[in-house]
Amino acid sequence: MHRSITLGLFASTMAVSALAAEPRGFDVQHYATTLDLDIAAAQLRGETLVRFNATAPLSQLVLDSGELVIDAATHAGEPLRFQQADGKLTVDLAQPLAAGEHASVQLRYHGKPRFGLEFAPARNEVYTVFSTDQWMPSINAPDERATLLLALRLPQGLRTAAVGDALPSRQLPDGRIEHRWQLRTPMPGYVYGFAAAPYRHVQQPHGTGMLHYYALDRSEAELSQLFAATGEMLDFFAERAGLAYQGDYRQALVERTIGQEMAGLSLMSEAYGKQVLADASQTGLIAHEAAHQWWGNRVTCAGWEHFWLNEGFANFMTAAWLQHSQGEAAYQEMVQGWEQRLRALREKGADRPLQYPDWNKPSVDDRAVVYKKGAYVLHRLRLELGEEVFWRGLRQYTQANDGKSVVTADFQQAMEAAAGRSLQAFFAAWVYGVGGELG
Ligand SMILES: [Zn+2]
Structure with a gap:
């Protein structure tokens, strides 16, 4: 993705508009995704509704779809033609849109991702690793921001940590639980994600929100200990950014990952958690992911x-x-x-x-x-x-x-x-x- 750059000349009035010359021809407003997650089989079925505005005359919607297999694309219940090639999904719209017009497309799909979504059956755990297009057709490019409604269908007994705010979960007729999350602030797709497992969970108030810590291998006391500096870190970065932290902040230790920043949620590995417990000075990665809440997620x-x-x-x-x-x-x-x-x-x-x-x-x-x-x-x-x-x-x-x-x-x-x-x-x-x- 390229855009023309105005080198910052001193006292230049030529502000760089990050929204100029939108290359896609559309702007996604909102995704609503429901995932059926089968941890034992390491596979998923999903449905995603994509709501978007045309920013130029538009006859096709092109999304990143990783290795997902698209089963159907529809608009208002009517099937739409689509093709997949090289990790991209191209959907022919029912009728061309003029710039400024809105539309939506509903996608049904399945997949067994080799990366982007990690299944750890021995721990009854599933979590995302950056490549959002491996579990929902979306835009990988970091300059596309949208809101997200995310529903995760899982067996009973699991806890989820995901982006945005937790909505009440509900029991499905088949006995599984649908965990629902809502990201109300438009954010780039690469900071969408979640983790689910029978986690222990500790929460502590911080400012107007809550801090949440999740892990399988650590006790509640250990979780509180290893994430003890989180509140002070957020305060420090908020002061440096000149922007208060908004909402709750969640951190989860998953089976194995590099540190990963998402919207209001960071994932680190169980091994890293152990390291911090052994040596309290090793909080650099916790700080790095917390700093991304401003530099990366909010300013991208x-x-x-x-x-x-x-x-x-x-x-x-x-x-x-x-x-x-x-x-x-x-x-x-x-x-x-x-x-x-x-x-x-x-x-x-x-x-x-x-x-x-x-x-x-x-x-x-x-x-x-x-x-x-x-x-x-x-x-x-x-x-x-x-x-x-x-x-x-x-x-x-x-x-x-x-x-x-x-x-x-x-x-x-x-x-x-x-x-x-x-x-x-x-x-x-x-x-x-x-x-x-x-x-
Ligand atoms: Zn980073």
């Missing part, structure tokens, strides 16, 4: 080429949290780690600009650029601008882009506005180039 890179605006930020904010909670040495240790990795990248000629031409097949080194160099560059910008200007700029950038998609130039513009001067030399070297002196 418009395309994966700008992924450092999610990951470099989450890493940097983790270090800032460690500095706040554990002291300067903990911050400097992370900075040294980033700098060493960047030095190694440069030595092997693998350093890259933070803004990628595309993010189709990132290597391990490309990930290091986005995650580690990205964080390191924020640290260098902090040194360049000083505490007051840096944090004011970061706060203004975050507040101005809440609920929006951002490109790198949006960040440059915000920091230039805070600094009252051009930062073109800094950004040309560190962000758009591979310059900048280490050490």
